[in-house]
Amino acid sequence: MGPEVILLLLGEAVMVFGALGIIRFPDVYTRLHAATKCDTGGAMSIILYLVITMDAPALVRAKFLVLAFLIAMMNPMVSHALARGAYRYGVKPEVVVDMYAWDNP
Amino acid sequence: MAQEGLLVSAFYILVFTAVLITYRVLRGPTLPDRVVGLNTITTKIVVIIAIVSVMRGEYYLIDLAIVLLMVNSVGGLILAKYMERRGGSGA
Numbered sequence: 001m002g003p004e005v006i007l008l009l010l011g012e013a014v015m016v017f018g019a020l021g022i023i024r025f026p027d028v029y030t031r032l033h034a035a036t037k038c039d040t041g042g043a044m045s046i047i048l049y050l051v052i053t054m055d056a057p058a059l060v061r062a063k064f065l066v067l068a069f070l071i072a073m074m075n076p077m078v079s080h081a082l083a084r085g086a087y088r089y090g091v092k093p094e095v096v097v098d099m100y101a102w103d104n105p
Numbered sequence: 106m107a108q109e110g111l112l113v114s115a116f117y118i119l120v121f122t123a124v125l126i127t128y129r130v131l132r133g134p135t136l137p138d139r140v141v142g143l144n145t146i147t148t149k150i151v152v153i154i155a156i157v158s159v160m161r162g163e164y165y166l167i168d169l170a171i172v173l174l175m176v177n178s179v180g181g182l183i184l185a186k187y188m189e190r191r192g193g194s195g196a
Contacts, residue, residue, distance in 0.1 A: 011115075015119060022145060023129060066171065082137060089189065
């Protein structure tokens with residue numbers, strides 16, 4: 001056990017608070033905000049902890065780094081597409097200012 | 106040893122958060138809520154597979170995690186495109 005345990009604890013805390021946000025937030029877009037933070041930050045932190053602490057050949061570590069890179073690339077893309085699809089589907093955001101409606105009348 | 110206990114506790118915390126988000130999947134008011142919950146649960150399962158792969162020392166499971174992540178992202182994009190094209194009937 002060294003200072004790299006901080007990565008694991010940070011990832012777990014981000015996962016738990018992201019789940020609480022998905023349950024408790026009032027709207028699709030705020031829930032999507034919590035889900036994106038939880039997925040990308042928490043998952044990459046935990047996988048970096050695994051890469052640092054495990055004893056395995058270099059090819060296996062490279063595979064874990066490829067997994068972290070793919071999470072960092074694909075997860076924001078899917079979240080962006082889901083927000084756009086939810087707006088076109090007809091879910092109105094519960095906010096005062098709706099800037100997407102200003103830009104796309 | 107200590108590291109094994111840390112990984113087991115991380116595994117159980119991830120399973121607990123996945124069970125919490127299942128509430129949003131079952132009882133989401135609209136379709137996009139359920140899709141957001143399913144994407145989050147699948148990413149948690151990818152991390153769970155990575156932790157189990159390190160814990161048991163069976164490193165071929167990481168290929169399974171990479172393939173599951175790719176399938177999840179393509180499925181999310183297809184569901185977003187479906188919601189975008191259907192439109193109009195959301196609550």
